[in-house]
Amino acid sequence: MAPADRSLSPRSRRWFLRLGTLWSAALVACQSKSAAPPSAEPRALGSAVSPYGSRSRFEKTARYFNQNTKVPLEEASSRTPLHDTYGIITPSSLHFERHHSGVPELDPAVHTLTVHGLVDRPLVFTVDELRHLPATSRIHFLECSGNSGGEWRGGSTDSDVQRIHGLTSCSEWTGVPVSMLMRECGVQPRGTWVLAEGADAGKHARSIPMKKIMDDAMVVYAQNGEPLRPEQGYPLRLFLPGWEGNANVKWLRRLKVLDQPAMTREETSKYTDLMPDGTARQFTFDMEPKSLITRPSGGDMLPGAGVYELTGIAWSGRGSIARVEITVDGGATWSAAELQTPVLPRAHTRFRWSWTWDGKDALIASRCTDSTGYTQPPLPDLIKVRGVNSQYHNNGIQAWKVSADGKIANGNRA
Amino acid sequence: MATARRHPGPFVVEVAAIVAIAAFAAGPAVTSAQSLHVGRTPTPAELKAIDIEVTPDGRGLPPGSGTAAAGKDVYTRRCETCHGATGKDGPQDVLVGGQGSLATARPLKTVGSYWPYATTLWDYVNRAMPFDHPSTMTPNEVYATTAYLLFMNGIVGEQDVLDQTTLPQVKMPNRNGFVPDPRPDMPLKKKP
Numbered sequence: 001m002a003p004a005d006r007s008l009s010p011r012s013r014r015w016f017l018r019l020g021t022l023w024s025a026a027l028v029a030c031q032s033k034s035a036a037p038p039s040a041e042p043r044a045l046g047s048a049v050s051p052y053g054s055r056s057r058f059e060k061t062a063r064y065f066n067q068n069t070k071v072p073l074e075e076a077s078s079r080t081p082l083h084d085t086y087g088i089i090t091p092s093s094l095h096f097e098r099h100h101s102g103v104p105e106l107d108p109a110v111h112t113l114t115v116h117g118l119v120d121r122p123l124v125f126t127v128d129e130l131r132h133l134p135a136t137s138r139i140h141f142l143e144c145s146g147n148s149g150g151e152w153r154g155g156s157t158d159s160d161v162q163r164i165h166g167l168t169s170c171s172e173w174t175g176v177p178v179s180m181l182m183r184e185c186g187v188q189p190r191g192t193w194v195l196a197e198g199a200d201a202g203k204h205a206r207s208i209p210m211k212k213i214m215d216d217a218m219v220v221y222a223q224n225g226e227p228l229r230p231e232q233g234y235p236l237r238l239f240l241p242g243w244e245g246n247a248n249v250k251w252l253r254r255l256k257v258l259d260q261p262a263m264t265r266e267e268t269s270k271y272t273d274l275m276p277d278g279t280a281r282q283f284t285f286d287m288e289p290k291s292l293i294t295r296p297s298g299g300d301m302l303p304g305a306g307v308y309e310l311t312g313i314a315w316s317g318r319g320s321i322a323r324v325e326i327t328v329d330g331g332a333t334w335s336a337a338e339l340q341t342p343v344l345p346r347a348h349t350r351f352r353w354s355w356t357w358d359g360k361d362a363l364i365a366s367r368c369t370d371s372t373g374y375t376q377p378p379l380p381d382l383i384k385v386r387g388v389n390s391q392y393h394n395n396g397i398q399a400w401k402v403s404a405d406g407k408i409a410n411g412n413r414a
Numbered sequence: 415m416a417t418a419r420r421h422p423g424p425f426v427v428e429v430a431a432i433v434a435i436a437a438f439a440a441g442p443a444v445t446s447a448q449s450l451h452v453g454r455t456p457t458p459a460e461l462k463a464i465d466i467e468v469t470p471d472g473r474g475l476p477p478g479s480g481t482a483a484a485g486k487d488v489y490t491r492r493c494e495t496c497h498g499a500t501g502k503d504g505p506q507d508v509l510v511g512g513q514g515s516l517a518t519a520r521p522l523k524t525v526g527s528y529w530p531y532a533t534t535l536w537d538y539v540n541r542a543m544p545f546d547h548p549s550t551m552t553p554n555e556v557y558a559t560t561a562y563l564l565f566m567n568g569i570v571g572e573q574d575v576l577d578q579t580t581l582p583q584v585k586m587p588n589r590n591g592f593v594p595d596p597r598p599d600m601p602l603k604k605k606p
Contacts, residue, residue, distance in 0.1 A: 070504075070505045070506070071506075072545065101542065101545070101548065114460070114461070115453075121448060121455070122456055123452075123453030123455065124453060124455070124456045124460065125452060129453065130452075133452065180450070183449075184449070184450050184453065185453075186448075195467055197464075197466075201542075201548050202541060203466065203541040205467060205541070253464060254464050256467070258469070260469060260470075260471075263469065263530070263531050263533070264534065264538070265529075265534055265535075265537070265542070268529060268531065268534050269523065272592065274521055274523070277517055278516035278521075279591055279592065279593050280591055280592050281592075281594070281596065282593065282595070284597065286597065288597065374603075375603055377600045385599050389519075393597075
């Protein structure tokens with residue numbers, strides 16, 4: 001993939017300015033009726049049909065990743081441009097990435113999934129065999145536990161929604177329930193955990209409680225109507241609705257039923273949440289309710305006082321979004337936003353709210369409540385309980401500071 | 415589903431009970447019906463090739479052994495480029511030091527200060543290291559590297575032999591530093 005062009009970043013997001021430019025162009029067009037028609041619609045034939053589509057060359061939005069890092073890019077993450085995506089589905093090409101040892105190239109004619117351990121009948125499944133089983137498709141978000149992690153210690157004021165929160169995406173996933181495979185193999189009574197392991201260079205591995213495996217876990221082979229992208233685990237990945245990204249093991253090569261967690265590096269020294277007393281929370285799987293105003297947001301410039309639609313996404317790893325509220329006065333008052341259907345469990349939910357900006361300084365934010373009754377907390381409330389060293393699972397409210405000159409910045413420290 | 419079932423326990427018990435009843439009803443060693451007619455039995459060689467995890471009780475550790483004295487050479491050749499001569503100076507993850515720092519403003523999470531099991535260290539070095547050439551070290555090299563990292567952290571002696579028996583017995587300083595997930599840790603309001 002071509003690296004994101006950082007020089008384009010803030011500019012390309014100034015959709016208000018772009019809108020303004022378009023509007024001016026339209027006015028000019030109306031005023032000069034006698035002139036030649038605009039040349040935007042050529043009379044020459046367009047290009048022919050093609051086997052696999054690509055976007056317009058005028059569209060440049062891209063995943064963001066830091067290229068000036070000592071971390072090898074095979075072990076890095078890239079972030080979804082939340083500001084420039086619409087509705088609730090993330091295009092597969094813009095789905096965030098987090099790899100631990102690069103993207104392997106796996107031939108689906110050779111790759112297999114083995115289920116073994118505490119089962120009566122260990123079995124090897126081919127990718128073809130799995131594709132022929134009764135399938136299920138579900139729309140679910142996937143979020144990295146480290147998403148928004150920079151805000152624990154106070155993020156940069158000039159940061160934007162993609163850089164702060166771009167490690168969440170939402171897709172339609174198709175595959176087979178893992179419970180179906182487990183029944184075929186016959187889980188023994190002592191089987192309470194399942195080790196999921198990838199075929200990537202570093203054999204990424206996580207232990208998953210059997211309850212989740214039998215409840216709603218899937219072995220997924222397709223995303224948004226086509227086979228998984230290589231960077232999303234082609235040809236097979238584990239999918240655990242609502243649970244932290246790294247447990248959704250990509251390039252899945254085996255599921256081993258155990259009577260205890262394997263205590264892999266990822267579930268001991270890596271993805272554990274350090275508390276102020278020096279203990280660490282372990283097996284912190286659910287991604288808690290969270291919402292973001294994605295547009296307008298950090299890096300945008302409002303051209304002047306007037307009516308603006310505030311839109312964004314909300315999601316919960318424990319259920320459906322019941323309510324999203326908006327504040328434009330720094331949390332003093334909150335108003336209900338409109339939820340766009342469909343509102344699906346463990347999926348991004350799109351919300352909208354119409355704001356009349358008076359042209360003065362404002363602090364805007366959203367907060368959501370899910371079907372369990374949990375309301376997204378202010379970040380300082382989370383910090384009060386968890387301190388600032390836990391790295392993961394920040395679902396605190398994101399504020400954006402709108403200045404009188406129209407500039408919008410990260411308002412979490414405002 | 416509108417509400418997540420958050421607490422493991424009842425469901426697991428239920429599944430176990432169903433499985434147990436099925437086993438009783440159908441006779442020994444058959445706990446569910448084979449009905450999909452897909453999949454084949456893996457060969458012992460196939461299983462051996464992928465069955466690599468090592469659990470805290472030591473299951474999965476292969477024969478072999480190593481000492482820190484032997485591990486210094488392996489570390490210098492295979493690990494030092496990324497983790498530095500002392501394990502403290504990077505440029506990648508710091509592996510040594512940090513004991514006593516976890517409850518401070520600047521915690522340093524290392525093998526010595528944070529990792530709860532020595533078996534995890536063996537497993538991770540074996541499966542994922544060196545970063546650019548994983549799974550290329552022999553069991554003896556992995557034992558020796560593990561021993562050297564533990565020695566640099568003051569956890570084992572330079573001549574202590576780590577093997578299938580002794581490695582699971584190593585007591586890591588942060589063995590009891592982990593707690594189950596207590597979330598939600600924010601007050602729940604009445605259901606909407």
